[in-house]
Amino acid sequence: MSKIIKVYAPASMANISVGFDILGAAINPISGAMLGDCVTVERASQFALVNKGQFVSKLPKDPKLNIVYQCWQYFCQQMGQEQPVAMTLEKNMPIGSGLGSSACSVVGALVALNEFFDRPFNEQQMLSMMGELEGRVSGSVHYDNVAPCYLGGMQLIVDELGIISQRLPHFEDWFWVMAYPGIKVSTAEARAILPVQYAKHDCVAHGRYVGGFVHACYTKQPQLAVAMLQDNIAEPYRKQLLPHFDKTVQTVKQLGALASGISGSGPTIFTITDNLAAAQKIESWLQENYLQNTEGFTHICKIDKLGARVI
Ligand SMILES: Nc1ncnc2c1ncn2[C@@H]1O[C@H](COP(=O)(O)OP(=O)(O)OP(=O)(O)O)[C@@H](O)[C@H]1O
């Protein structure tokens, strides 16, 4: 029987307000819906890529610009031999959503290829390849979508001593209400609007927030963690790209949100609560008020502990 590998790569939220480019988590809707891309690899005499899925029409028209094609090329280059395969991408994630859409395709493609060829690359080599590919489409190498999408859980990018990312403990009882309004924000553009330099007091505050959040996760202090979830690096500059962000944050707080922020570079927002009834109330309000068109959606999620997996 011929070998076929199919991999599911979950959506992720980068930054989580407090960790610009260094913190991210994979997410999983509690409804059981699969929020992520799937990539299939099988043997072929020449390379082929078939695209399908809800957001297939949003992919670049030139197939060589599809990041999945570039993943295959780069993977073969790193293996030192060109190996033709037939790949299928199920593009279920909207592009430019802040849910790590390109990361889903990159991670799905590289994990499927690595499994298909009996794992020529180890975890750190894989992560490094994923960062390189993500960097090609988003304007700079950052691991805060690819690392959680690949490894699952909440990931802190350390990138020292040969280790790119390590898992942080998270609060199991938190619900993450995700709302994608249906409009596109390009990561490269959302990066370009950020300042080149920050004032000393902002750097000090940022260090306090991210240090405090990591400490609170390890010492299981949810209240402190919530207080530390502040973004003084990206949110003040990016919120203009999102529909009435300040009013949305204010309203969901009144509905029971513990904290809210921009998922990745937006326009998806996340809202945290430890209460399912409040999560449902917030979700309904966001559906009515934050979605801008029929492509928008909401999901109540938990952190996905598994990351990319063969299905
Ligand atoms: N398979 C693919 N999936 C997603 N984007 C792709 C793919 N192939 C090529 N691209 C291109 O990569 C770019 C991805 O843009 P961008 O980084 O803004 O989206 P994103 O990954 O959805 O963002 P975010 O990480 O904030 O969710 C787009 O220009 C898109 O056309």
Ligand SMILES: N[C@@H](CCO)C(=O)O
């Ligand atoms: N950390 C990246 C994530 C992009 O999805 C950014 O905020 O630009």
